[in-house]
Amino acid sequence: MSSFTVPRTVSRTAVALFVLWAASFALSYAHLGAASLLVALAIAAAKAALVVMFFMELVSESLSMKLTLAAAGGLLAILVGLMAADVATREPPPLLPPTREPAAHEPAPAEPGVPSR
Amino acid sequence: MTAARSVEHAEHFESLERQAHAARLGMWVFLATEVLLFGAAFALFLTYQVQFSHAFRAGVAHNTKVLGSVNTAVLLLSSTLVACAVHALRRGDAKLAARLVGGTIALGLTFLVIKGIEYGKHFDEGIYPGGVGHYFTLHPIRGLAAFWTLYFGMTALHALHVTIGAGVLGVLLHAIVRGRLGRETAYRLEVGAIYWHLVDVIWIFLWPLFYLA
Numbered sequence: 001m002s003s004f005t006v007p008r009t010v011s012r013t014a015v016a017l018f019v020l021w022a023a024s025f026a027l028s029y030a031h032l033g034a035a036s037l038l039v040a041l042a043i044a045a046a047k048a049a050l051v052v053m054f055f056m057e058l059v060s061e062s063l064s065m066k067l068t069l070a071a072a073g074g075l076l077a078i079l080v081g082l083m084a085a086d087v088a089t090r091e092p093p094p095l096l097p098p099t100r101e102p103a104a105h106e107p108a109p110a111e112p113g114v115p116s117r
Numbered sequence: 118m119t120a121a122r123s124v125e126h127a128e129h130f131e132s133l134e135r136q137a138h139a140a141r142l143g144m145w146v147f148l149a150t151e152v153l154l155f156g157a158a159f160a161l162f163l164t165y166q167v168q169f170s171h172a173f174r175a176g177v178a179h180n181t182k183v184l185g186s187v188n189t190a191v192l193l194l195s196s197t198l199v200a201c202a203v204h205a206l207r208r209g210d211a212k213l214a215a216r217l218v219g220g221t222i223a224l225g226l227t228f229l230v231i232k233g234i235e236y237g238k239h240f241d242e243g244i245y246p247g248g249v250g251h252y253f254t255l256h257p258i259r260g261l262a263a264f265w266t267l268y269f270g271m272t273a274l275h276a277l278h279v280t281i282g283a284g285v286l287g288v289l290l291h292a293i294v295r296g297r298l299g300r301e302t303a304y305r306l307e308v309g310a311i312y313w314h315l316v317d318v319i320w321i322f323l324w325p326l327f328y329l330a
Contacts, residue, residue, distance in 0.1 A: 004213050007204050014197040021193060025186050028329040037166075040325030048318045055200045056314045057307075062138065065145050072149035076156040083160045087167045 013054040020047050124301040137304035144308045148315050151278075155319050158271050162326060165267065169260020176264035177328065181235045185328035188231045189320065195224035196317040199286070199310045209300040211293050218290045218306070221313065225283040232276050239265075246270065268327050275319055282313045 024043045032039055053059045058066060130136040166173045202217035243250035246269040248262025289309045292298040298305055 004205050004208065004210050006201055010197065010200045010204065013200075014193070017193050017197075018190070021186075021189055024325060024329060028182070028325075034170075037325070037330035040330040041322070044321050044325050047321045051196060051314050051318050051321070055196055055317075056311050061141070061145075065142060068142070068145045068149055072152045076152055076159075079153075079156055080160045080163060084163045084167060087164045 009054050013050050016050055017047055020050075124299075133301065137307075140304055140308050141311070144311050148311065151315060151319075155271075155274075158267075158274065159322065159326075162267050162271065165260065165263045166326075169263060172258045172260030173264050175256070175258055176261060176268070177330065180268070180328050181238055182328045184231055184235050184238075185324060188228050189324045191224050191228045191231070192317045192320050195221045195228070196314050198224065199313050203303060203307050203310050206293070206298065206303040206306050207300060211296070211299055214306070215290060215293045218286055218293065222283050222286050222290065225279050225286070225313075228279055229276060229283075232272065236269075239269075271323060272327070275316070275323060278316045278319070282309075282316045285309045285312060 020043050024040055027039060027043075028036070030036075052069070058069060124133055126133040126136045130139065198217045199221040202214045202221065205211075205217060206214035239245075240250075243252040243255075244265050246266045248266065253262055286309055289298065289306050293306070
């Protein structure tokens with residue numbers, strides 16, 4: 001039976017992942033308001049980077065693999081970024097018809113529903 | 118490489134090394150398409166999140182946070198095990214590799230069981246996809262149905278990937294036990310493990326969106 005020791009890269013990555021997991025869980029109880037989603041996603045991105053680089057071993061892969069993943073990531077960033085930017089900067093839909101102050105010489109508009117004589 | 122010569126490579130490849138490289142590149146290209154599939158779903162989520170942030174915060178606050186967080190730990194541990202399995206097989210320890218892959222599959226199934234328990238809890242509360250259920254009549258918040266529909270859709274799509282990943286690892290485990298996968302052909306387990314890691318990465322993003330923030 002050969003003695004197997006867990007490679008240091010794997011053990012360190014695992015420890016880092018669980019530390020980030022605990023940090024993310026603990027931070028969800030802190031009331032960070034609107035920043036909480038950004039903080040949680042930033043931690044998630046760090047965890048994903050650790051998994052991709054050291055568990056999936058992208059760090060020691062050839063340039064063609066790195067380019068394949070970089071292209072996927074870049075296209076994804078464009079897709080999500082533009083969609084979110086569009087929705088976030090939209091004008092709110094008009095819920096009421098635009099109203100206009102009556103000019104001084106105009107007669108007051110008739111009450112709705114009351115027929116004018 | 119003397120080790121590489123002892124195992125036959127496919128006719129159309131110069132060497133086993135080239136064959137392993139092609140297999141890995143093929144998996145990475147496939148993963149890129151998976152990223153685009155889930156990317157579209159994430160874009161949809163963020164669009165609704167921006168529009169109905171109040172409803173989405175209410176949805177997250179009501180979700181089964183502890184079970185979801187335990188499931189995250191389960192997947193992180195499973196990724197660690199399968200990463201160890203690849204290293205063990207590369208060193209020729211097929212027995213240990215088989216145990217570690219078996220452990221990974223068991224954790225994958227644990228994840229699915231916990232997910233099922235979560236779904237059961239939601240159904241008990243009257244939360245179904247599409248805004249169906251009495252929960253939505255009790256909580257008439259605009260956008261709440263969108264949150265739960267996205268939750269069911271995206272987590273079910275992910276659970277399907279966990280199932281496929283566990284199946285792939287099961288086939289690889291069978292090959293290791295039968296002696297068809299060893300030190301020289303460890304790249305096959307590597308390719309399966311890469312897929313498993315991607316499933317983990319997707320959950321790493323689903324967890325904060327649906328349970329934390």
